[in-house]
Amino acid sequence: MRALQYVAAGRVEWDDIPPPTLASDGDVIVEPVAVASCDLDAALVTGLPMFPPPFTLGHEFVARVVDLGDDVEQVREGDLVVVPFQISCGACRRCTSGITANCERVPRRSMFGFGAGGGSWDGAMADRVRVPFAARMLVRLPAGVSPAAVASVSDNVADGWRTVAPHLAGRTDRSVLILSASTIGLYAADAAAALGAERVTYVDPDAHRRELAASVGADVIEGPWQRHYGPADITVNATAETDALHAAVRSTAPGGVCTSVGIYWDDALPMPMLSMYGISLTFVTGRANVRVAIPEILELVAAGRLHPEQFTALTVPWDDAQPAWANLRGKTVFVR
Numbered sequence: 539m540r541a542l543q544y545v546a547a548g549r550v551e552w553d554d555i556p557p558p559t560l561a562s563d564g565d566v567i568v569e570p571v572a573v574a575s576c577d578l579d580a581a582l583v584t585g586l587p588m589f590p591p592p593f594t595l596g597h598e599f600v601a602r603v604v605d606l607g608d609d610v611e612q613v614r615e616g617d618l619v620v621v622p623f624q625i626s627c628g629a630c631r632r633c634t635s636g637i638t639a640n641c642e643r644v645p646r647r648s649m650f651g652f653g654a655g656g657g658s659w660d661g662a663m664a665d666r667v668r669v670p671f672a673a674r675m676l677v678r679l680p681a682g683v684s685p686a687a688v689a690s691v692s693d694n695v696a697d698g699w700r701t702v703a704p705h706l707a708g709r710t711d712r713s714v715l716i717l718s719a720s721t722i723g724l725y726a727a728d729a730a731a732a733l734g735a736e737r738v739t740y741v742d743p744d745a746h747r748r749e750l751a752a753s754v755g756a757d758v759i760e761g762p763w764q765r766h767y768g769p770a771d772i773t774v775n776a777t778a779e780t781d782a783l784h785a786a787v788r789s790t791a792p793g794g795v796c797t798s799v800g801i802y803w804d805d806a807l808p809m810p811m812l813s814m815y816g817i818s819l820t821f822v823t824g825r826a827n828v829r830v831a832i833p834e835i836l837e838l839v840a841a842g843r844l845h846p847e848q849f850t851a852l853t854v855p856w857d858d859a860q861p862a863w864a865n866l867r868g869k870t871v872f873v874r
């Protein structure tokens with residue numbers, strides 16, 4: 539089958555590789571129909587030591603079910619499904635506690651589209667992908683929702699969602715501040731507005747992303763990062779910059795929650811511990827438990843309350859994916 543492979547730093551090519559087959563009765567084989575680039579993918583193909591090539595790219599996707607193991611009754615051939623980017627069994631102690639990003643039954647960091655560095659699972663930019671634990675992994679697409687609109691729900695949309703949704707649940711008196719240099723920050727702004735945050739403030743050095751945030755009702759502030767901003771109950775760092783992280787922490791109102799989605803390749807990063815102590819801060823970071831968030835996100839998209847497609851910079855036909863993937867600019871969705 540044909541697969542778009544990351545073969546060396548800066549090199550992306552279509553290759554012919556063997557198609558996957560059902561390896562257990564719990565597996566499903568799917569055909570990806572819409573694949574989104576993740577905010578990490580642009581950096582990935584320039585060469586990240588943690589993820590050595592070669593491997594098939596793509597981990598945010600909607601797919602069609604084409605073959606099923608005998609134990610899978612929850613989906614049928616032909617169903618359109620969102621495939622979470624992380625592999626989770628859905629049945630172990632962690633998965634049943636909602637910690638699907640760290641399932642006990644697979645090696646750490648198990649995910650599609652990262653090659654050996656992500657546990658050697660398949661990638662989405664291929665004709666076929668094997669999905670294990672399919673009964674609990676896959677989430678059926680609601681009627682009327684276009685695959686391209688929700689391709690990124692596998693990862694980045696869910697990552698933005700988790701920074702605000704759990705803390706806004708049932709409350710409309712909470713303010714949100716998002717420091718962003720990514721699409722994840724925009725998804726967070728959209729979710730915060732949809733869930734009735736009292737006020738959403740969005741800070742970003744990029745003018746185009748500020749315009750998009752303003753279009754969902756956020757008050758926007760131009761970067762670079764200030765030392766702090768007016769306090770907000772819920773703060774989000776959707777950058778990988780230390781100044782932004784510290785500003786988000788310092789701008790959290792007493793008793794508030796600060797979530798950082800950026801990956802800092804550093805185990806000794808200083809944190810403003812005195813400020814954190816003074817405001818009784820709850821700090822959240824780490825991989826999002828995307829499988830848990832996906833059903834609720836799809837419900838809001840189907841109801842017309844969330845619009846992830848408005849942040850898609852580019853939609854590219856499948857056959858034209860190679861040059862676009864080699865030079866990603868913003869959220870790109872590849873459609874078959």
Ligand SMILES: [Zn+2]
Pocket residue numbers: 576577578597623693694
């Ligand atoms: Zn990703």
Ligand SMILES: [Zn+2]
Pocket residue numbers: 626627628629630631632633634640641642643
């Ligand atoms: Zn599990």
